[in-house]
Amino acid sequence: MTVSSAPGKVYIFGEHAVVYGEPAIPCAIERRATVSVEARDDDHVRVSASDLSLDGFTVEYAGSTDDRPDVDVPASLVEAAMGYIDAAVEQARDAADRPDAGFDITVESEIPLGAGLGSSAAVTVAGIDAATRELGQPLPPEEVADRAYRAEAEVQNGQASRADTFCSAVGGAVRVEGDDCRSIEAPDLPIVIGFDGGAGDTGELVAGVRALKEQYSFADDTLATIGDIVRTGERLLDPDPDDPEAEIPVEDRIAEVGQLMNFNHGLLESLGVSSRSLDSMVWAAREAGAHGAKLTGAGGGGCIAALDPTPETLTALRFTPGCEEAFRAELTTDGVRRLE
Ligand code: PMV
Numbered sequence: 001m002t003v004s005s006a007p008g009k010v011y012i013f014g015e016h017a018v019v020y021g022e023p024a025i026p027c028a029i030e031r032r033a034t035v036s037v038e039a040r041d042d043d044h045v046r047v048s049a050s051d052l053s054l055d056g057f058t059v060e061y062a063g064s065t066d067d068r069p070d071v072d073v074p075a076s077l078v079e080a081a082m083g084y085i086d087a088a089v090e091q092a093r094d095a096a097d098r099p100d101a102g103f104d105i106t107v108e109s110e111i112p113l114g115a116g117l118g119s120s121a122a123v124t125v126a127g128i129d130a131a132t133r134e135l136g137q138p139l140p141p142e143e144v145a146d147r148a149y150r151a152e153a154e155v156q157n158g159q160a161s162r163a164d165t166f167c168s169a170v171g172g173a174v175r176v177e178g179d180d181c182r183s184i185e186a187p188d189l190p191i192v193i194g195f196d197g198g199a200g201d202t203g204e205l206v207a208g209v210r211a212l213k214e215q216y217s218f219a220d221d222t223l224a225t226i227g228d229i230v231r232t233g234e235r236l237l238d239p240d241p242d243d244p245e246a247e248i249p250v251e252d253r254i255a256e257v258g259q260l261m262n263f264n265h266g267l268l269e270s271l272g273v274s275s276r277s278l279d280s281m282v283w284a285a286r287e288a289g290a291h292g293a294k295l296t297g298a299g300g301g302g303c304i305a306a307l308d309p310t311p312e313t314l315t316a317l318r319f320t321p322g323c324e325e326a327f328r329a330e331l332t333t334d335g336v337r338r339l340e
Contacts, residue, residue: 002134003340005034006125007332008111009118009167010191010296010305012237012257013264014230016209016271018161022227023177025234026118026167027186029193029329033109033122034339037130040102047085049107081113084120085127087151092131095147101135114199116297120155121164124148129169129336141335145169145181159206171335175234184238187250189257189331190309193296194285194317196277197324200300205273212271222267229267233260258291258307265294273299277322282306284323288316305329 007028014024040046085105093099105127111119125148132139139147148165166181167174173186212219236253239245245253265282268274274282278295285293285306290313293306306313317326 001036001038001340002130002338003034003036004126004130004133004336004338005032006122006129006168006336007032007118007171007334008122009164010193010303010329011116011163011294012173012186012189012305013233013260014163014226015297015299016206016268016273017223017226017230018163018176019159019206019209020213020223021178022223023175023230023234024161024163025173025175025184025186025230025237026163027173027189027191028167028171028332028335029117029191030332031110031117031329032337033107033111033119033126035123035126035130036106036340037127037134038104039134040104043100043102045086045089045103045105047082047105047107049081049109081107081123083155084124084151087154088124088127088148089131091128091147091151092135095128095132095139095143096135096137098135101131103131103134105131112195112199112302114202114298115195115302116200116295116299117193117303118164118168118297121148121152121168124151125165125168125336129338133338141169144336156203156206159203167335169335172333173237173331184234186237186331187254189254190307191329191331192285192290192306192308192313192317193327193329194281194304194306194320194323195325196275196281196301196303196322198275198277198301200273200275200298200302202298205298205300209271209273219271222271226264226267229260229264233257236260254307254309255291258293261292261294261305261307262286265292268295268299275299275301277301278304280322281317281320284316284320285313288312
């Protein structure tokens with residue numbers, strides 16, 4: 001059996017705009033999906049997932065979506081999770097040139113599904129890494145990232161950036177602009193997450209932004225402005241030694257990153273991807289004295305990320321109506337981890 005884990009992520013800046021070629025900066029957090037894979041003698045795939053949501057499920061099928069039996073859990077949950085696992089299996093079979101390989105797969109995840117913390121990317125990355133190793137074909141993290149991107153793009157009908165999968169595979173803070181993906185040196189950001197217990201539909205939200213962008217040139221300008229925020233923000237996170245930002249003490253740079261996160265959230269809100277509960281958590285964090293706060297990921301529901309080195313935001317979020325869970329996110333420089 002082989003076991004791999006991969007981290008979730010928060011977007012410091014740039015979701016949605018990254019779909020149109022603007023840069024984005026996600027950062028890996030120490031909440032992981034763990035995938036165990038054991039090769040089978042036949043070409044079947046059996047998947048058990050206990051923690052992907054409140055309900056667990058086990059499904060055995062012969063390798064394609066159409067062959068799946070009915071299972072007694074919400075169809076949307078099975079479809080969401082199984083789609084990524086299917087696509088990861090196909091990538092592993094392709095990488096190892098073993099089109100008929102069968103697997104027993106167990107998925108455990110500490111990352112809420114569809115909540116903006118990169119659960120699908122983490123499952124896909126860990127799944128490809130474990131399955132390729134199980135077939136004796138280990139891949140470097142950059143290739144795992146590339147294959148995980150292709151898997152996600154397939155499941156999301158081509159609407160995916162490389163941001164989530166690259167960040168999950170290599171860890172740390174990364175900058176993604178189109179196909180150009182690289183690690184950056186970010187300071188240790190004091191990130192607090194608020195989770196409203198819900199989820200957004202990434203495909204629908206991306207389609208909604210696309211419709212606005214096509215209807216209004218100012219929506220297009222809004223996406224370009226998000227790109228400007230990311231370019232300004234990256235000089236605060238990882239200044240070149242010659243940049244004037246390099247002279248600014250790190251605490252002050254982090255405070256300014258918070259201010260830019262507020263700006264980024266406002267623009268995401270204007271593009272229609274926030275929600276009442278996300279906005280309440282953002283405001284609770286700001287009122288508690290956070291440097292800044294914004295939704296993370298596709299939006300519609302799910303998580304916000306706030307920057308606050310003090311305990312105030314965490315406490316305030318725990319008392320905020322609509323916030324189901326709040327926790328401090330430890331950043332991790334570890335991407336995919338090989339456990340067994
Ligand atoms: O909510 P998530 O973690 O699936 O992030 C989606 C981020 C988008 O920019 C909206 C889409 C993408 O693929 O980059």
